[in-house]
Amino acid sequence: MFAPAYRSTAAWITLLFVFAIGLALDLTTKSLAFRYVAQESVELSYDDIAGNPSYRLPFHTGVKALPWDLLDLRLVLNHGAVFGLGQQQRMVFIAFTIIAVVSALWIFGWWTDAKNRVAHIGIGLVLAGGIGNLYDRLVFGAVRDFLFMTPRWHLPFDFHWPGGNTELFPWIFNGADMMLLLGMAILLFNARGQEITPKAEKDSEAPPASIQ
Secondary structure: OOOEHHHOHHHHHHHHHHHHHHHHHHHHHHHHHHHHOOOOOOOOOHHHHOOOOOOOOOOOOOEEEEOOOOEEEEEEEEOOOHHHOOOOOHHHHHHHHHHHHHHHHHHHHHHOEOOOHHHHHHHHHHHHHHHHHHHHHHHOOOEEEEEEEOOOOEOHHHOOOOOOOOEOOOOEEOHHHHHHHHHHHHHHHHHHHHHHHHHHHHHHHOOOOOOO
16 A cells, blocks of 8 residues: 655655765765865855856866776866756756755655655655755855766767767766766666556456466
8 A cells, every 4th residue: 555755754764864875975075076186175166156157177187086097086167967068057957956856855755655765765866966966056156076987088980979079978077966867767767666566466466368
């Protein structure tokens, strides 16, 4: 029998625990990156950054975080959405994030079952990622990114992305972006599982066909 999650203390604990841990990890890693990756600690000012696409961080070469050029730490400010999409739409993304957070809480409370821990974890990750980047937009005027995958790797056969970039993965991102994508993936797989299970149960309960 379906029981909405908003009535369950255990469901709320799961959601808030995942959200709190995820948000703390995101904000802590961003803070550490902007303190230690460049030669000097980078101090950010909302008045200098908000609505100013010409603002530039101090020059720095970045830090190799993994061998074989799998990951560098490199500081950038993102005025757009995940992976730098939609630049210079800060107010749109702030409004969208607020709507998305309210929608996620509504889905959690009234559309998920109290015992569906997988969905609650997924929603907690989505909330952590969304609030983490929203915090940056409100406090600094842009999102702090620092994770650069496969630097110095290039697309084969002279392929390139629109705009001419030949890097294998040219986007720089952060922990919040990873949590958003992971949370959405968990919710999609969970929804797919919810669709398959009732059908399997219905098929198993169907009476055997008579032999003519």
